[in-house]
């Protein structure tokens with residue numbers, strides 16, 4: 001304590017500091033002998049190498065668990081959502097309203113359908129090297145491209161029958177017999193229950209909906225071929241095109257609003273989730289007017 005309070009001259013302080021940096025009596029440098037310095041350096045070097053090693057190892061093992069072929073988090077709904085084209089979304093509901101007499105009310109719809117369906121042109125499907133899977137028993141071998149790359153099954157316009165746009169470029173809108181296209185959203189690795197082809201059916205509580213025809217399908221159900229499942233993801237299957245079902249309304253009642261629900265039916269496909277109205281089904285309102293705008297004016 002006494003020495004602490006002792007007043008030192010400046011030269012004494014300098015000398016003390018000099019001894020601290022290099023003490024010729026003990027051979028210490030900065031308070032430690034050379035050998036001690038070597039040891040402490042080795043200790044810290046080893047310490048940091050191990051820390052970096054642990055960090056690198058944890059990053060590496062994290063990256064290993066993330067597959068580039070699948071999203072890391074998938075939503076918890078059991079079955080894919082269902083959407084419809086055209087998709088005129090108004091006031092939180094889908095309202096397909098148009099006037100047969102006034103082509104300006106439906107030509108935007110028809111144009112959007114043309115765009116939507118262009119990917120199904122046979123030429124586009126061929127260009128994308130999608131394979132014809134009809135009547136094939138070993139789909140996996142047809143779709144094989146390389147270990148991490150798969151082709152997809154073709155879905156072509158011809159499968160849409162009278163809704164292909166080939167004979168009627170207005171997809172029936174002009175004649176009050178509109179075509180709708182039902183699509184199940186992609187869900188990686190989703191296969192319908194029991195390998196059963198999912199069916200599509202559109203119904204209404206009222207009789208006004210009239211007769212319906214499905215392509216591919218018949219006059220009761222549309223079919224989403226099982227060969228299109230499962231989808232392997234964008235990276236592994238870059239050219240996958242969604243199968244769709246065309247729904248042709250043959251004689252819907254005109255000038256009334258009709259509420260229609262189109263469901264995808266099959267084992268394991270949920271259509272009654274109160275929290276997600278689009279899980280397994282799509283609901284919309286339809287109203288086809290048949291009023292000559294000119295006659296209204298007169």
Ligand SMILES: *[C@@H]1O[C@H](CO)[C@@H](O)[C@H](O)[C@H]1NC(C)=O
Pocket residue numbers: 103104107
């Ligand atoms: C609508 O019909 C009129 C008369 O038939 C025609 O001149 C016009 O080009 C059509 N418009 C569209 C967008 O198809």
Ligand SMILES: *[C@@H]1O[C@H](CO)[C@@H](O)[C@H](O)[C@H]1NC(C)=O
Pocket residue numbers: 118119121123124
């Ligand atoms: C499909 O082919 C047409 C021409 O045949 C082209 O205009 C269109 O962009 C193609 N669509 C896609 C999605 O490749």
Ligand SMILES: *[C@@H]1O[C@H](CO)[C@@H](O)[C@H](O)[C@H]1NC(C)=O
Pocket residue numbers: 127128129130145149150151152238239
């Ligand atoms: C996807 O389509 C492109 C052409 O659009 C083609 O070059 C490519 O080979 C296709 N990939 C597969 C896996 O079929």
Ligand SMILES: *[C@@H]1O[C@H](CO)[C@@H](O)[C@H](O)[C@H]1NC(C)=O
Pocket residue numbers: 134135
């Ligand atoms: C698939 O098989 C059915 C009957 O087995 C036949 O009618 C149909 O033409 C075949 N389709 C193709 C594309 O070969």
Ligand SMILES: *[C@@H]1O[C@H](CO)[C@@H](O)[C@H](O)[C@H]1NC(C)=O
Pocket residue numbers: 161162213
């Ligand atoms: C398509 O429509 C025509 C009448 O417009 C009808 O004769 C034919 O049977 C329909 N095709 C199919 C596959 O239902």
Ligand SMILES: *[C@@H]1O[C@H](CO)[C@@H](O)[C@H](O)[C@H]1NC(C)=O
Pocket residue numbers: 199217218219220221223
């Ligand atoms: C329509 O298709 C469904 C599903 O493929 C089938 O179960 C049903 O028997 C068919 N109905 C008629 C009338 O062909």
Ligand SMILES: *[C@@H]1O[C@H](CO)[C@@H](O)[C@H](O)[C@H]1NC(C)=O
Pocket residue numbers: 193194267268
């Ligand atoms: C699959 O079929 C079996 C027997 O036919 C049935 O018990 C099971 O519930 C089915 N699975 C689904 C998801 O419907």
